[in-house]
Amino acid sequence: MTTRITVDPVTRIEGHLRVDCEVDGGKVTKAWSSGQMWRGIELILQGRDPRDAWVFTQRICGVCTTVHAVASVRAVENALKLEVPLNAQYIRNLIIGAHSVHDHIVHFYHLSALDWVDIVSALKADPKKAATLAQSLSDWHLNSVQEFTQAQQRLAAFVESGQLGVFGSGYWGHPAMKLPPEVNLLAATHYLQALDYQRRINKVVAILGAKTPHIQNLAVGGVANPINLDSQSTLTLEKLYAVKTLIDEVGDFVRQVYFVDVAAIGALYADWTAFGKGVTNYLSVPDLPLDGKGSKFALPGGYIENGDLASFKPISSFQDPYFENGVKESVKHSWYVGGKGALHPYDGETNPHYTDFQDDGKYSWVKSPTFNDQRAQVGPLANVLCMLAAGHEPTKRYAKLMLDTVSAVAGTPVGIGALHSTIGRHAARAIRGAVLYEALAEQWKLLVENISKGDFTTFNRPTFPKGEIRGFGTHEAPRGVLSHWTVIRDGKIANYQAVVPTTWNAGPRDESDRIGPYEAALLDNPVADPEKPLEVIRTLHSFDPCLACAVHMVDTENQEIIRVTAV
Numbered sequence: 001m002t003t004r005i006t007v008d009p010v011t012r013i014e015g016h017l018r019v020d021c022e023v024d025g026g027k028v029t030k031a032w033s034s035g036q037m038w039r040g041i042e043l044i045l046q047g048r049d050p051r052d053a054w055v056f057t058q059r060i061c062g063v064c065t066t067v068h069a070v071a072s073v074r075a076v077e078n079a080l081k082l083e084v085p086l087n088a089q090y091i092r093n094l095i096i097g098a099h100s101v102h103d104h105i106v107h108f109y110h111l112s113a114l115d116w117v118d119i120v121s122a123l124k125a126d127p128k129k130a131a132t133l134a135q136s137l138s139d140w141h142l143n144s145v146q147e148f149t150q151a152q153q154r155l156a157a158f159v160e161s162g163q164l165g166v167f168g169s170g171y172w173g174h175p176a177m178k179l180p181p182e183v184n185l186l187a188a189t190h191y192l193q194a195l196d197y198q199r200r201i202n203k204v205v206a207i208l209g210a211k212t213p214h215i216q217n218l219a220v221g222g223v224a225n226p227i228n229l230d231s232q233s234t235l236t237l238e239k240l241y242a243v244k245t246l247i248d249e250v251g252d253f254v255r256q257v258y259f260v261d262v263a264a265i266g267a268l269y270a271d272w273t274a275f276g277k278g279v280t281n282y283l284s285v286p287d288l289p290l291d292g293k294g295s296k297f298a299l300p301g302g303y304i305e306n307g308d309l310a311s312f313k314p315i316s317s318f319q320d321p322y323f324e325n326g327v328k329e330s331v332k333h334s335w336y337v338g339g340k341g342a343l344h345p346y347d348g349e350t351n352p353h354y355t356d357f358q359d360d361g362k363y364s365w366v367k368s369p370t371f372n373d374q375r376a377q378v379g380p381l382a383n384v385l386c387m388l389a390a391g392h393e394p395t396k397r398y399a400k401l402m403l404d405t406v407s408a409v410a411g412t413p414v415g416i417g418a419l420h421s422t423i424g425r426h427a428a429r430a431i432r433g434a435v436l437y438e439a440l441a442e443q444w445k446l447l448v449e450n451i452s453k454g455d456f457t458t459f460n461r462p463t464f465p466k467g468e469i470r471g472f473g474t475h476e477a478p479r480g481v482l483s484h485w486t487v488i489r490d491g492k493i494a495n496y497q498a499v500v501p502t503t504w505n506a507g508p509r510d511e512s513d514r515i516g517p518y519e520a521a522l523l524d525n526p527v528a529d530p531e532k533p534l535e536v537i538r539t540l541h542s543f544d545p546c547l548a549c550a551v552h553m554v555d556t557e558n559q560e561i562i563r564v565t566a567v
Contacts, residue, residue: 002029003530009036010540011169012111014063015547017506019518020359021536023527028536031515031522032359033506035366035551038335042350045496050076050488051220051462057484057498058214061548065213066099066205067477068484068498068549074294075484076220078318079471080464083292085457088222090447091208091235093288093298094243095215096475097440098204101250103478103544104380104433105201105258108426109194110166112541115534116265117179117187120172123156125185134186137264140256142193151189171534176526179268187265190257197257201250204243204440208235222459227451237448244444251437262430263402266423267409276422276539278521279375280307282382283504285315285323285483287476288439290446294318298439300390301383301476303371307420312389324472327483327499329367330511342370342511345485346470348497365551368507368516369499377517378480378504379543381419381428387435388416398434402427422521425542464491477501479544502550505543518543 001024008018016036021028041060045053054072058065070092077084084092127148134143158164171177179187202212208225209215217224228234266272281304288298295317302314303326315323328342337351355362370376387395399416406427407414418424468489475482480501487495507516518540525535 005527005530005533005536007533007536010537010545012114012541013545013547014061015545015550017540017545017547019522019536019540021522021527021533023530026526026528028522028525028527031519032363033366033508033516033518034357034364035506035547037547037551038352038365040350041498042348042496045493048493049491050079050464050486050493053486053493053496054218054220060498060500061546062213063103064477064479064546064549066095066209066215067475067482069215069218070096071473071475071477071482071484071498073218073220074318074473074475075471075486076462076473076488077471078473079469079486079488080220080462082221082462083460084289084294085222085460086292086450087227087447087455087458089289089292090443090450091223091225091458092218093443094440094447095205095208096288097436097443098201098247100478101254101433101436101440102198102201102205104429104436105194105198105254107429107478107544108258108262109191110198111544112426112538113187113191114167114170115538115541116177116269117191118172118177118184119155119167119170119188120159121177121179121181122152122184122188123159125152125181127152127185130182130185130189133182138256138260140252147193148185148189151192152185154192155188171532174532174534175528176534176538179265183264183268187261190261193253193257197250197253200246204246207239207243219459221462225458227456227458229451240444240448247437247440247444251441254433254437259398259402259430259434260405262426263405264409266427267406267414269423270406270410270412270414270418272423272538273414273418273421275525275535276425276521276542277420278523279377279517280420281305281371281374281376282307282385283371283376283378283481284383284386285474285476285481286317288443289318298442299383299435299476300387300392302386302390303376304382304385304389305374309385309389312386314390318474323474326372327369328373329369329497329499329503331367332511333362333364333508334367335362335365336367342373345472345483345497345499346487346495348485348495350497364506364508366503366507366547368510369504370510375510375514375516375520376504378501379425379428380432380478380480381425382480383476384428384431385419392435394435394438395431398431402431422539422542429544464488466490468494479546479549480504500546500549502543502546506545506547506550
C-alpha cells in the first residue's frame with residue numbers, strides 16, 4: 001500500500017522547504033522537493049551600482065550572509081578583471097574560514113544531531129560511564145564527570161518544567177533511535193558546549209568584518225580594513241592575536257569534540273551508510289585564493305562524474321571557462337515563466353508564474369541547475385571528494401583519520417565508499433571542518449607575514465567601462481558551490497543571478513525530468529512510521545538545507561505582511 005507523506009515545513013533549517021514522499025513497503029519510492037517562497041533579489045538589483053550588489057545579496061539569507069557578499073564582489077571583480085591585494089585576500093579568507101567552521105558546528109549539533117540523539121534517553125545515563133567513554137575517545141578537557149552531571153541536570157530541568165524549548169519537537173523513543181544512554185548524554189553535553197564554541201569562532205567574523213551577520217568590510221577591489229599597527233581604530237596586532245587565540249581555541253573543539261562525535265555516532269549508525277546516496281556527480285570550486293588574480297588556492301575544487309574519483313577534472317581559477325560555460329538553470333518544473341529551455345545564468349530570467357503544486361508539472365520556487373547538462377550534488381561531501389581526488393594532503397589525512405576512527409568504533413573496516421550516504425555527508429562536513437581549521441591558522445600566518453614585509457594595501461579602486469561586461473564569482477560556501485553572475489551595462493547592473501548550493505541540491509526535476517539530489521537521496525530511505533518520518537528528515541538535514549538562499553519572497557504590492565511591536 002502506497003502512503004503519501006508531506007512534511008511542510010521541514011524544521012531546523014533556514015527557509016521554507018516542503019517535501020512530499022510516496023512510501024511503499026517501508027521505503028520511499030518517489031519524492032518531490034519544493035521551495036515555498038519566491039526569490040526576488042535578482043530583480044531588486046537590476047539598474048543598481050555593481051559596487052553595492054554585495055550589500056543587497058547578503059540579505060538573501062539571515063544565516064548565509066557572508067558567503068553572498070564574497071561571491072558578489074568576486075563576480076564584479078571578475079567582470080572588471082580586477083586584481084585584489086594579498087592582504088584583502090587573506091582577510092577575506094579568514095572570514096570565509098571562520099564562517100564555515102561556525103556553520104559546520106551549528107549544523108551538526110544544533111540543526112541535525114537531534115535526528116540521531118535521543119535527549120530523553122540521556123536522562124537515564126550514568127555520567128561516570130559517559131565521561132569514561134568520552135575520555136577514551138579524546139583528550140578534551142571538558143569531558144569530565146562534573147560536566148556530564150551538570151549537563152544531565154540541565155536536561156532534567158527542561159523536562160521537569162514541561163518547556164523543552166529546542167528539544168521539544170524531537171521524535172524521542174522513535175524506533176530509528178539506537179544510541180545507548182551514555183552516548184546520548186555525551187552528545188547532549190557537547191551540544192551545550194558547542195553553543196559557546198560556535199560563538200567564539202563567529203567572533204573572528206565580527207572582528208574582521210565589523211559585525212555578523214551581514215559583514216560591513218567588503219568592497220569591490222578588496223576590503224575596508226585599514227592596517228596601521230599604531231592605531232587602535234584599525235586592524236592591529238592586538239586584534240590579529242585575538243583572532244589567532246579564537247582560531248586555536250575553536251580548533252581544539254573541532255578536532256577533539258566535533259570530529260570525534262561525528263565519527264563515534266556515525267559508527268553506531270553504520271547502517272545509514274547504505275541510505276541517502278542519490279546523485280553522485282559532485283561539483284565543488286577552489287577557494288581561499290593565495291594570489292590577487294584567483295589562480296592559486298589553498299583548497300582545490302573540480303568535478304567528479306558518477307562518484308568515480310579518477311574522473312576528477314579540476315577547476316583551476318576564478319576565470320576558468322570550464323565552470324563558466326558549464327552552468328545552466330531550468331524552470332520547467334519551477335514556478336516561473338519558462339519555455340526557453342535551460343538558460344545560462346548570464347541569460348537567466350526570474351519571472352514568477354505560480355500554478356499550485358503539480359506532481360508532474362511545476363511544484364517549486366527553486367530552479368534546477370545542471371553542470372554540463374547533468375544534475376550535480378554540491379556541499380562538503382562534494383568538496384571533500386574533490387579535494388581527495390586532487391591529492392590535497394590535509395584532506396587525505398583527516399579523511400583517513402575519520403575512516404580509521406569509524407572503523408575502530410564500529411569494529412569493522414569502513415572505506416571511502418561509505419561517504420556516499422546520509423551519514424557520510426556528516427563525516428565529510430567534519431573532515432572539512434578540521435581542514436578549515438588548519439587553513440585558518442595558515443591564512444593568519446600568511447597575513448601577518450605579508451604585513452611584516454611592510455605591505456599595508458587592502459584595496460584597489462575599480463573603474464567601470466562603457467558598454468557591456470560580464471562576470472561570475474564563485475565561493476565554496478558551507479553548503480557547497482555558490483556562484484553569482486552579473487551583466488553590467490554602462491556601469492549599471494543589467495542582469496543578476498545567484499545560483500546557490502541549495503538550488504543545486506533542492507531543485508525539482510530538470511528540463512529532462514531528472515530528479516535532483518534531495519529527491520534522489522530520499523529514494524529507498526526506510527520509513528518505520530509514516531506519521532513520524534524521522535528517516536526522511538535525517539537525509540534532508542544531512543544536506544544542511546538553506547531554502548532562504550534558494551528562494552525569496554517579495555511583496556510587489558507593498559502590503560503589510562506582519563507587524564511586530566516591542567513592549
